[in-house]
Amino acid sequence: MSKTEDLEMESDEMMKKETHDNGTPAxxxxxxxxxxxxxxxxxxxxxxxxxxxxxxxxxxxxxxxxxxxxxxxxxxxxxxxxxxxxxxxxxxxxxxxxxxxxxxxxxxxxxxxxxxxxxxxxxxxxxxxxxxxxxxxxxxxQGTRPLSNDIQRISGAVGKLADGIQKAHGPSTPLCETHWVHYGLSCYYKSWKAESWEDARKDCKYNMSDLVVINGEDEMNFLYHFSEQEVTWIGLAEERGIWKWVDDTSYEMTPTHWQYGGPYPWPASDLKKKDECAYLLKEHSWSHDKCSHKFMYICENKRILL
CATH class of the missing domain: 1.20.5 (Single alpha-helices involved in coiled-coils or other helix-helix interfaces)
Structure with missing residues (x-):
């Protein structure tokens, strides 16, 4: 047996000895x-x-x-x-x-x-x-236009008087050169070939004149017949949106004859270009186009009578 079992048996025996006969523990x-x-x-x-x-x-x-x-x-x-x-x-x-x-x-x-x-x-x-x-x-x-017309009529009358004087003195002292026509105080020449506006002006200056400047109704009527109802350049051009005559005559003070009451309104970008020039129409009015186009032209040589 083991030691544990031995101890348990001894413990039980001791318990039995210490117990009374009636089973009551000590x-x-x-x-x-x-x-x-x-x-x-x-x-x-x-x-x-x-x-x-x-x-x-x-x-x-x-x-x-x-x-x-x-x-x-x-x-x-x-x-x-x-x-x-x-x-x-x-x-x-x-x-x-x-x-x-x-x-x-x-x-x-x-x-x-x-x-x-x-x-x-x-x-x-x-x-x-x-x-x-x-x-x-x-x-x-309004005040100067009648005056301009009156001046034009006076010029026409003076021109007729000069023609009468010239006829009285004979053909030895002609008022205008050959192929030029006298009216008022100026001599006029109509080209026989078409040129651009610039070339037309150069040709007029070569002949001691310039492109025509229209000062009144009578001169406009004369040029209408003188142009033989052909499209012809005149001395009016646009520069930076402003119309000017070649001899610096005031554009605002002279009568205008635009076909539709005034020049065409171009875009503002075109106003910087001097490329619009005026010409006579066969409808007794003006219009304008590119100055590079080629038309007939009328030169004017202004005479001063002394």
Whole structure:
């Protein structure tokens, strides 16, 4: 047998000896079991205490870790709060700067509005002056056109008188060269070949004359018949959107005979080109075309009678 079994048998025998005949255990044995039970209870409670202590330590460790995390979060939040405070301060400065800039812009806007109002007033004044000048110019035109016609009639009469004087003195002192026709105080020549406007003017200047300038209704009627109702260049050309006669006679002060009441309105980009010239039509009117086109032309040599 093993030693354990031997001890158990000896223990049983001792228990039997210490037991009374009626089976009641002896008092010493009762105390032993009570002490044993108390020791077991104490050990069990100690184990429970150790378990709870360990559990508390574990929870304390977790709490410490959580506290550390919370402290880190608090530190991060503090840094974030400081950053936000800096941003708020910067935004406040920017807001103040924007308010200042807005005040400056408001002041400038007020000045610009004042200048615009003054410019509007000046523009309105200039418009009124322009309207008055246009009215005065139209009145001058209406007054000078009859005068121009009267001058043309006087010139025609003087021309007829000169023709009469020339006929009285005989053909020895002709008023105009050969192939030239006399009318009023000028001699006129109609080309027999077509040229561009520039070449036509060069040919007229070569013959001590220039392209014809039409000063009145009588001269227009004469040229209508003299041109034999052919398309012929005249001494009127456009320069930067302004029509000018070759001898600088005022375009505004002389009567015009445009086919449709005025020259064609070209785009503004074409106004910089001096490439539009006027010509006579067989319909007793004017029109204009590219100066490079080739038409017949009429030269005028103005005579001064002494």
């Amino acid at each position: 008092p010493k044995n009762t105390q032993y079991w009570v002490v044993l039970i108390l020791v077991i209870i104490i050990m069990f409670m100690f184990l429970i205490l150790v378990f709870f202590t360990i559990l508390q330590f574990i929870q304390y460790g977790n709490l410490t870790e959580e506290q550390t995390l919370l402290m880190n979060d608090v530190s991060n939040l503090s840094s974030l709060l400081e950053h936000i405070e800096k941003i708020v301060a910067d935004l406040t400065l920017r807001q103040d700067d924007l308010i200042y800039q807005q005040e400056i812009l408001s002041t400038k806007q007020s000045r610009v509005s004042f200048k615009l109002e003054r410019l509007d007033s000046e523009l309105e004044l200039e418009r009124n002056i322009t309207d008055r000048l246009s009215t005065d110019l139209e009145n001058v035109k």
